[in-house]
Amino acid sequence: MRKNVAVILAGGSGTRAGYEKPKQFMKIAGKLVIEHTIERFQKHPLIDEIAIVSHADFLTLIEEIVNHNSYDKVKKILQGGKERYESSLTAIEAYDEDLHLIFHDAVRPLVSDRIIKDVVEALNRYNAVDVAIPAADTIIEVENDRIVNIPDRSRLYRGQTPQGFRRETIKKAYDFALQDSAFKVTDDCGVVKRYLPEEKIYVVAGEEANMKLTYKEDFYLLDKLFQLKSIQNLDNDPSLLKRLEGKSIVVFGASYGIGQSIVELAEANGAHVHGFSRQKGKVDVSDPKSVAEALRSVYEKKGAIDYVINTAGLLHKEPLNHMDYSRIEEEIRVNYLGSVNVAKESFRYLKETKGALLLFTSSSYTRGRAMYSIYSSTKAAIVNFVQAIASEWEPFGVTVNCINPERTATPMRRRTFGKEDEKTLLQPTDVARVSLQSLLLDATGQVIDVRLANLENG
Template sequence: MRKNIAIILAGGVGSRLGLSTPKQFFKVAGKMVVEHTIDTFESNPHIDEIAIVSNPFFISDFESIIIKNGWKKVKKILKGGKERYDSSLSAIKAYEGSDVNLIFHDAVRPLVSQRILNDVIDALKNYDAIDVAMPATDTIIEVKGDFINNIPDRSKLKRGQTPQAFHIDTIAKAYDIALKDENFKVTDDCGVVVKYLPEVPVFVVNGEESNMKLTYKEDTYLLDKFFQLRKSELNDIPIDEEMLNGKVAVIFGGSYGIGENIAELLKEKKVEVYCFSRSMNKVDVGNKDDVERALKSVFDKSHRIDYVITTAGLLNKEPLMSSDYQTIQNAINTNYLGTVNVAMSSFQYLKESKGKLIFFTSSSYTRGRAFYSIYSSTKAAIVNFVQAIAQEWEPFSIAVNCINPERTKTPMRVKNFGIEPDDSLLSADKVATITVQSLTSEFTGQVIDVKRDNE
């Protein structure tokens, strides 16, 4: 079977972005853009090897980044050239004579999804050239000078993305012919195949709007928002029971609902579990002293803390002007200040154990809604907080993630919404399962979605 080699094209200098460093080194959601990109390829089971094509001046930077991230699949750092096609040719020459597929991807498209990668790799079983594209939404005009010369049929137009994938013999042959053309011009690798090997069909895989390319300064704001809204799922990742065995977990809000289910599941996996809540032992996450005493009591008994999970939260579904100030203050203290208190108090223990910190958001974090002004705004704050400290604490090997369950059957929900059909709600035990799975994953700074099985 042919090996699939990912070629990460990172030779740009980012002049259009207006930054002092190349755009692939721009930081977003806790990591450099190129780190997010390579993470995606590293975690795909169908990618056998990764090669980075770099501007020669930044090869030492990439060597340091590879060591820091511990990527196993990155085998080569290749020198790029002045033009984009020089980078492609560098990779083609590096793998010349091998029976491989080359999958070219822009380093500055960090949000390429596993779905796109899997579809591209699957298409390589039947085709020797693959592109990724999105339908054109705007009318495209062809001009001559300052005047419209032609308006192509929009239904036949698409916007190209990457990755673009080829059997090495196909792309090598196309470039061999192209380089003999004195009028050779190219904007991407598929264009070379289309022009110089017209007999080879180029299959098109559907892209995604979030698979955007960081090019201009304005793109940084959009990329930030896409990362904020990006969600990961763990449904297909098994729980690594061996990794959990003997660990120590602290759960704030573990007396009922999701927290109680997480505690029960962790105990089944032979984790030493300690639960704290206002109703159970008068520990209020909104009070930093309470949180510090709780954690110290666990450390004094067990001499380590590996996981800290906070499910504590308050929801009062009512208009803002109908809420009394104390109710508002309580919700902010629990939902947001409680998150800050737990994070700050947990740091010293998780730094020592290289542990994991889990918070909970809600699907309402993406957009404020009437009757949810305090709840949804505090849940949005939690997401931003998680992404920020995931970046700050990365050097200490502390993973920080956020679980985002859709509507879940819990006592708090019943209190606010009454009785609802069971098939319209998530079960607390499924949320618990995904939460425990996250403890054995490599994720950090992620919003981890939990959905019903039929969605």
């Protein structure tokens, strides 16, 4: 089997996005764009090695990023050229064995495991592989501000990366290209298509989320895609939770519903769990002193706190103009300030253990909903809060994520919405499993969806 080498092209200047520094070195969802991209290949089981091609001015920064994150698959950090094709050539010439080179833009951080897998597997049958998605819009050909042709859209696709090649194939194509004084091409598959016309280029299905960060507007869209990105339901292997054995876990909102299920499942897997709520230990998350005392009591007893989870929340379903200010303030204090208090008071303990904080949002965070405007807006605030402190705490090795469960059969929901078909609702135990598994992720600043459809399919 040939070695699969991912070549991350990070030589862009970022000028088209209107930023002073290259786009790949901007932070999004708690990490640099290039860190997200490297990690997609670092964690993929079919990738054997990674080479990063960068502008000369940023080679030292790339080295620091690789060392800081212990990216052990990164074996080469190469200086690229002014043009994109020069960066590709640098990688091609850095290897002299027959292997697979898989070129990917550093500014496409949401490439999926599925795309990478499909490209690698296709390279076992083809010498050149592209990734593309169908064109959603009608494409027109224009000369002198007038349409001269409207191609059949059913045959038109938008190219993405990664693009994979057998090394000897892409090298041969470039050998011919460099002899052409009129050589001009925008991507590596274009080189193969033009200079090795007999070579068949296989196309793997891309994804809309695998977008390239190019313009300033793209940054806001990519940020939202990260915010909405699902790490859906994780792995259903029950043995995974055995990694929690002996860990010290603090759960706020532990009296019933999801919080109670988290406590029971964690204890069943050997964790030392300490549950608090207004009923259990009379701990009110809206009171920072109450939260601080609860955490202090656990630390003094166990000597460490590995994970902190806050499930406490309130939902008053009624129009804003009918709500008393006391109810508005209570909902904000519990739902938003409660999470702020838990986070702030937990940091000193989680920093010691390089642990994890887990908060909870709701499917209503993506759009304010009539009849529960305060609840929806506090849950949207949680997502932004998680992303912000994930970035602040990443240098300390502390991960921060939030769970976004669909409608769940909890006492709070029954009080608010009455009797519903149980088949349409998640069970608290399902959400508890995904919540505990998420504590074991390296990812930070993520919204982790728990969806009934995925549980049924998985």
